[in-house]
Amino acid sequence: MPAPIAIAIHAGAGTILRKRITPAVQQQYEQELRQALEAGVHLLQQGGSSLDAVTAAVMVLEDCPLFNAGRGSVFNSKGHHEMDAAIMDGHTLKAGAVTGIQRIKNPIQVARLVMEKSHFVFLAGEGANEFAREHQLSEAPDNYFYTEYRYKDWQRKQQNAATGKHLGTVGAVALDTNGNLAAATSTGGITNKAYGRIGDSPVIGAGTYANNNTCAVSCTGTGEHFIRAVAAYNVSCYMEYKEVSLHEACEQTMQKLEMVQGEGGLIAVDAYGNIEMPFNSEGMYRACYHPDGTMDIRIFR
Amino acid sequence: MPAPIAIAIHAGAGTILRKRITPAVQQQYEQELRQALEAGVHLLQQGGSSLDAVTAAVMVLEDCPLFNAGRGSVFNSKGHHEMDAAIMDGHTLKAGAVTGIQRIKNPIQVARLVMEKSHFVFLAGEGANEFAREHQLSEAPDNYFYTEYRYKDWQRKQQNAATGKHLGTVGAVALDTNGNLAAATSTGGITNKAYGRIGDSPVIGAGTYANNNTCAVSCTGTGEHFIRAVAAYNVSCYMEYKEVSLHEACEQTMQKLEMVQGEGGLIAVDAYGNIEMPFNSEGMYRACYHPDGTMDIRIFR
Numbered sequence: 001m002p003a004p005i006a007i008a009i010h011a012g013a014g015t016i017l018r019k020r021i022t023p024a025v026q027q028q029y030e031q032e033l034r035q036a037l038e039a040g041v042h043l044l045q046q047g048g049s050s051l052d053a054v055t056a057a058v059m060v061l062e063d064c065p066l067f068n069a070g071r072g073s074v075f076n077s078k079g080h081h082e083m084d085a086a087i088m089d090g091h092t093l094k095a096g097a098v099t100g101i102q103r104i105k106n107p108i109q110v111a112r113l114v115m116e117k118s119h120f121v122f123l124a125g126e127g128a129n130e131f132a133r134e135h136q137l138s139e140a141p142d143n144y145f146y147t148e149y150r151y152k153d154w155q156r157k158q159q160n161a162a163t164g165k166h167l168g169t170v171g172a173v174a175l176d177t178n179g180n181l182a183a184a185t186s187t188g189g190i191t192n193k194a195y196g197r198i199g200d201s202p203v204i205g206a207g208t209y210a211n212n213n214t215c216a217v218s219c220t221g222t223g224e225h226f227i228r229a230v231a232a233y234n235v236s237c238y239m240e241y242k243e244v245s246l247h248e249a250c251e252q253t254m255q256k257l258e259m260v261q262g263e264g265g266l267i268a269v270d271a272y273g274n275i276e277m278p279f280n281s282e283g284m285y286r287a288c289y290h291p292d293g294t295m296d297i298r299i300f301r
Numbered sequence: 302m303p304a305p306i307a308i309a310i311h312a313g314a315g316t317i318l319r320k321r322i323t324p325a326v327q328q329q330y331e332q333e334l335r336q337a338l339e340a341g342v343h344l345l346q347q348g349g350s351s352l353d354a355v356t357a358a359v360m361v362l363e364d365c366p367l368f369n370a371g372r373g374s375v376f377n378s379k380g381h382h383e384m385d386a387a388i389m390d391g392h393t394l395k396a397g398a399v400t401g402i403q404r405i406k407n408p409i410q411v412a413r414l415v416m417e418k419s420h421f422v423f424l425a426g427e428g429a430n431e432f433a434r435e436h437q438l439s440e441a442p443d444n445y446f447y448t449e450y451r452y453k454d455w456q457r458k459q460q461n462a463a464t465g466k467h468l469g470t471v472g473a474v475a476l477d478t479n480g481n482l483a484a485a486t487s488t489g490g491i492t493n494k495a496y497g498r499i500g501d502s503p504v505i506g507a508g509t510y511a512n513n514n515t516c517a518v519s520c521t522g523t524g525e526h527f528i529r530a531v532a533a534y535n536v537s538c539y540m541e542y543k544e545v546s547l548h549e550a551c552e553q554t555m556q557k558l559e560m561v562q563g564e565g566g567l568i569a570v571d572a573y574g575n576i577e578m579p580f581n582s583e584g585m586y587r588a589c590y591h592p593d594g595t596m597d598i599r600i601f602r
Contacts, residue, residue, distance in 0.1 A: 093529045093561055099499075100425055120498050121525040124401055125426040127497020196428020197421050198400075205506040205531035224422040228394045230506035233531040234538065241542035260394055 003177040004291030005044040006273035009036050009057050011067040011285035012168035013220050013264045018282065018300050029066060030297050033287040036060035037297070040174055041289045050174040050182035050216070051089055051112070058085075058108040058184045061170035065147045067285070068168025070106055073145055073188025075154035078195050081145045083188050084202040085111040090181030090210035097202040098132075100125040103145075105138040108186045111202070113137070121204065125196075150191070157192035169201050171218030173210070173269045175291075181216040181271065183208050183232070190223070199223025205233035212271060214239040215246055220284065221257070221264015229256050235268055250276040304478040305592030306345040307574035310337050310358050312368040312586035313469035314521050314565045319583065319601050330367060331598050334588040337361035338598070341475055342590045351475035351483035351517070352390055352413070359386075359409040359485045362471035366448045368586070369469025371407055374446055374489025376455035379496050382446040384489050385503040386412040391482030391511035398503040399433075401426040404446075406439040409487045412503070414438070422505065426497075451492070458493035470502050472519030474511070474570045476592075482572065484509050484517035484533070491524075500524025506534035513572060515540040516547055521585065522558070522565015530557050536569055551577040 011033060021029075040057035044050070062070025073081040085107035086097035096115025099122070101107045110132045114123055123131055133139070169187035176182075185208045187201040200207035200223035207223065209232035210216035217232040226232075231253055238249035250268055257264075258280060265279020265286075273291035277284065287297040312334060322330075341358035345351070363371025374382040386408035387398035397416025400423070402408045411433045415424055424432055434440070470488035477483075486509045488502040501508035501524035508524065510533035511517035518533040527533075532554055539550035551569055558565075559581060566580025566587075574592035578585065588598040 122499035124497040196425040198423035227422045230534040237538035
């Protein structure tokens, strides 16, 4: 039997209401999810690494204006786009993360470079932007990140001095033929967020975690709760210290999240290629490819 | 028997070499540690909260130019001081954290306000500074943070294009008469660090964590490794899922840190007032007050 491969992706949870989505729009979302999933699957099938697969899948989602990451990022309270991303290698436990990235097309690439080309794990703001420019990552003007839907949403939130409940984030977790796990997450945060607000996505342990001994996890939801629950690492600890299955560890973690009123979900894969995608919001954009070659693309339950 | 109280503080690990410290200097450090510890003990004895106790202890350490936090913060690669801090309430699992704070005397107060007065957990850079100014926290000019020793150290590092191995950070963990645990950490980071580098101190789960069901933890050391090991939350998970003592959980966490070449230590207290202060560096500035009223102030083993 060949070594199993598996990959799961998500593109956020929370603002999806079944009654407001038309079949045509749903199809469009599913098409984008498929494209991102296939980018990862293709690499894994060629023997590529889980790190490359999660990077590739997240880049497709970042390039799509439908999702709140990269191009489709929401507007913050000052009308800018501040993006966060993180990646972790389950083989080496190395990680890279950035917060407050501006005018860079693919924040996940910056996180990857922080992991591979710096002595640091986590870079913020202008320092992270400088690092990205030094490594000649693709920049884009502000209007590249403009989407009418996000702009109107921001204007409404500004009038009400409200922050969004946009649980938009994209992420991917994968297992490659060498048995290596990896996780990646990228987000524009929440609409009208305070300048400088950091959610769970770039926080290693909260929104992103990978360890070959247990699992790879990427979260999406009300970031503050995921930070307080150290959600991603909790899945891993539960598996390692309670010696339970990925399924059980994910269920327990969702319960912990609910104890702090967390809303959203997560995707996770273990070293056997088992995939879990629990969520407590009405929907979660998600897709996965199992070791047996079957594929699943869903938005609602 | 009255309800037990306990508090432990640290003021960094790493650059302390026994052969280079004179008895007079050692006495000066111990005096500062005693003052910080007593600030916390005093509050706890009056029935004050563990949150107030860790805040008070950390503020004394932030105000002391000897330690790398607040006033004594190191210089970053641009010659500025960028400070990080975090606090967590073990009763509510609420948390507040800031990174890249500038010209504010007590970053731990900003973290506390983020926890108590915002919908967020983690704020970065100018956004965090704006938030601090809006809440009228004490500001200080750049020269308040000038210390000759740190400046010379920075100039040397600049010449060698090296980053420091300054494992300086301050922190406190406490148990109050209501059985509530709290943890707080504050740091200036590492000398000549890249602009925007975030260490483990403000990362909930990595450098700071508290949960009444398990323990409160504050770490000091090579931050990147503590992030990758999700060190503080690992102590808590080990206790919760393996049902072992605080001592055992701390030992196991130090082993995990060593697996990723982490250097430094941590302080931890549980709901019974047990205190652990393990480290793998030559020394760690530390002090603690036990439920039986005994006090310990140490630098080396």
